[in-house]
Amino acid sequence: MGLLPKHAHRRKKLGLIVMMVMGVGVAVGMVTMALKENINLFFSPSQVLAGEAPKDHTFRIGGMVRTGSVRRSNHNLEVAFEVTDTAKNLPVVFTGILPDLFREGQGIVAQGKLGPNGTFIASEVLAKHDENYMPPEAGEAIKNAQKIQATLKE
Amino acid sequence: MWLFFHKLGSPKYFYDLSGKFLPWFGGLTLILMLLGSYWGLVVAPADYQQGDSYRIIYIHVPAAWMSLFVYIVMASAGAIGLIWKMKMADVVASCSAPLGAAFTFLALVTGSLWGKPMWGTYWVWDARLTSELILLFLYLGFMGLEAAIDDKRTAANACAVLALVGVVNIPIIHYSVEWWNTLHQGSTVARVDKPAMDVNMLIPLLIMWFAFMFYYGTTLFMRARNEVLYRERDTAWVKEMVTE
Numbered sequence: 001m002g003l004l005p006k007h008a009h010r011r012k013k014l015g016l017i018v019m020m021v022m023g024v025g026v027a028v029g030m031v032t033m034a035l036k037e038n039i040n041l042f043f044s045p046s047q048v049l050a051g052e053a054p055k056d057h058t059f060r061i062g063g064m065v066r067t068g069s070v071r072r073s074n075h076n077l078e079v080a081f082e083v084t085d086t087a088k089n090l091p092v093v094f095t096g097i098l099p100d101l102f103r104e105g106q107g108i109v110a111q112g113k114l115g116p117n118g119t120f121i122a123s124e125v126l127a128k129h130d131e132n133y134m135p136p137e138a139g140e141a142i143k144n145a146q147k148i149q150a151t152l153k154e
Numbered sequence: 155m156w157l158f159f160h161k162l163g164s165p166k167y168f169y170d171l172s173g174k175f176l177p178w179f180g181g182l183t184l185i186l187m188l189l190g191s192y193w194g195l196v197v198a199p200a201d202y203q204q205g206d207s208y209r210i211i212y213i214h215v216p217a218a219w220m221s222l223f224v225y226i227v228m229a230s231a232g233a234i235g236l237i238w239k240m241k242m243a244d245v246v247a248s249c250s251a252p253l254g255a256a257f258t259f260l261a262l263v264t265g266s267l268w269g270k271p272m273w274g275t276y277w278v279w280d281a282r283l284t285s286e287l288i289l290l291f292l293y294l295g296f297m298g299l300e301a302a303i304d305d306k307r308t309a310a311n312a313c314a315v316l317a318l319v320g321v322v323n324i325p326i327i328h329y330s331v332e333w334w335n336t337l338h339q340g341s342t343v344a345r346v347d348k349p350a351m352d353v354n355m356l357i358p359l360l361i362m363w364f365a366f367m368f369y370y371g372t373t374l375f376m377r378a379r380n381e382v383l384y385r386e387r388d389t390a391w392v393k394e395m396v397t398e
Contacts, residue, residue, distance in 0.1 A: 005237060013237045021318055028322045032333075039334045041280040062335060099274030101203060109278075109337050126274045129204070131342040133211075133351040139202025 042109050045083055045090035053114065061090060061120055062109040062128065070104055083108065083120070094122040101127035163240040165382045166391050172375040179372040186365035194358035201355075210268045212359060215343075216366040218261035221289060222324055224254035224370060228296070229321045232314030241385070242378075244310035247317065248300060249377035253370060255293035262286060273337060281330035282338035285323055292320040306385065 005011050032039060042062030043053045053059050066089055069082035077096055081104075082089040092110055102108060107128035115121045134142075161167045194212035201208040228250040235243035265283070266276045277283065296313050303309035326333075331340045343349045349356055386392045 010237050014233075017233050017236060017318060020315075021321055024319050025322045028326070032326070036334070039281050041278070041334070041336050044335075099272065101272055124274070126278065126337060127272060128337055129272055129339050131340045131350050133208060133342060133355050134202050135199035135352055135354070136202040137199075138352060 044085040045088040046085055048090055048114070048120070049088050055114065058111060058113055058123070060109055060111045061092070062107070063090070064107055065102070065104050067104045083110070090120055091118070092120045092122050092125075094125050096125070098125055099127040101129060163238070163242050165241055165245075165386050165389075168242050169379055169382050172379055176372065176375050176379075179368050179375065183365055183368040183372050186361055186368060190358050190361035190365050194355075194362060198355045198358050199352065204272060207268065207271055210264050212362045214261055214264040214268065215359060216363040217257045217264065218286070219363060220366050220370060221254060221258040221261050221286070222327060223367075224250050224257060225289065225292070225317075225320070225324060228254060229314075229317040232310075232317040235310050236314045239307075242382075244306065245378050245381045245385070246374070247314060248310065249374055249381055251293050251296045251300070251313075253373055253377075255290060255297065257366075257370075258286065258290040258293060262290065278337045280336035280338055281334040282327065282336050285327045285330050288323055289320075289327060292316070292323065296320075 005014060042060035045061065045063050047053060048061060053061075061083055063083040063085045066082040066084040069089075071080045073079065078093065079095075079098065080091065080093045082091050084090075092112075093115075094110065094112075102125065107130060109126045109128050110120065110122040111124045111126075112120055112122035162171075190212065195209055198209070200206050228247045231243045231247035231250065234240055235247060262283075265286075269278075270276050296316055299316055300309045300313050303312060328344075330336060331338055342351050343356065343359070351359070383392055
């Protein structure tokens with residue numbers, strides 16, 4: 001190999017460095033895998049309904065705001081909606097000001113506790129932005145295309 | 155190839171060569187930065203959901219990419235310094251650390267400023283944000299360790315080991331949004347299928363990225379040239395140049 005160092009002691013050093021980097025990589029990989037549940041920021045509605053989320057403890061849920069599920073109160077800031085991961089839905093109530101990006105069909109992450117009747121009582125709602133960037137006209141066009149698709153299916 | 159590598163390792167050769175590149179790098183940085191800023195802030199369309207707020211991306215994303223790139227350069231230079239005991243590699247690693255720290259800090263601050271109106275919070279302990287913060291601490295640790303050891307060679311060796319141990323954080327930062335569920339969105343540009351971004355928004359982003367690359371090149375050369383003169387202050391060529 002022409003690319004490897006010519007001297008034996010340099011090759012040895014290179015080997016040691018490669019081994020060190022790989023060793024650290026494996027160790028950190030194992031630690032992060034063991035801590036996967038703690039590193040994950042939120043639980044999905046399916047996990048919550050399967051009882052994986054902590055009881056009587058604050059935790060975060062994440063998912064999409066189900067289209068057509070948002071109901072606002074007429075006399076205060078209370079808002080109720082459902083968070084979905086497309087498989088399961090979880091009802092959420094929140095009192096306060098929602099972020100600008102909060103809308104139906106948009107991803108959110110909410111922090112709070114599970115109430116006695118299975119409703120998630122949120123103390124904070126964050127909007128999760130997606131990775132798509134486009135001008136308003138393109139966004140309109142996609143929405144229209146989805147609408148046409150939906151009507152075709154019906 | 156080996157010849158060029160060895161020649162580049164000579165401080166005098168580096169000093170002469172970098173002096174020739176420096177004005178070009180500086181000029182390109184300025185032109186690209188102006189072009190990218192104008193295109194990104196004025197010409198590019200607003201986003202369909204975020205409106206004009208998304209435009210911070212033109213600082214945030216290049217800064218975040220540079221924070222990873224500079225770290226890779228720093229760790230590679232560290233490895234070269236360990237294996238070949240090359241003076242120039244030590245200089246490059248040492249001069250890259252504060253620049254990388256600055257890019258990381260810029261990425262964290264711009265992200266935080268964007269996060270408040272968009273997400274509803276300045277900070278959340280998700281995997282992407284936390285690992286990027288650890289990157290900042292790695293840079294600061296590198297600089298602190300270097301300052302704590304008086305002998306330059308010993309400092310360079312110790313710092314190189316620290317930088318190489320920290321390399322494991324780089325793939326974690328990049329893949330954090332895929333491996334774990336996070337508040338930070340997934341990759342827009344660096345993905346298998348085509349970028350999830352309108353072309354008119356993407357081009358200024360790439361221009362800004364090149365501008366940041368040349369900015370790094372320019373400042374790295376300026377710092378490294380200073381450092382070379384200081385470290386080689388007892389050699390004949392530096393003395394000759396100073397007395398001229």
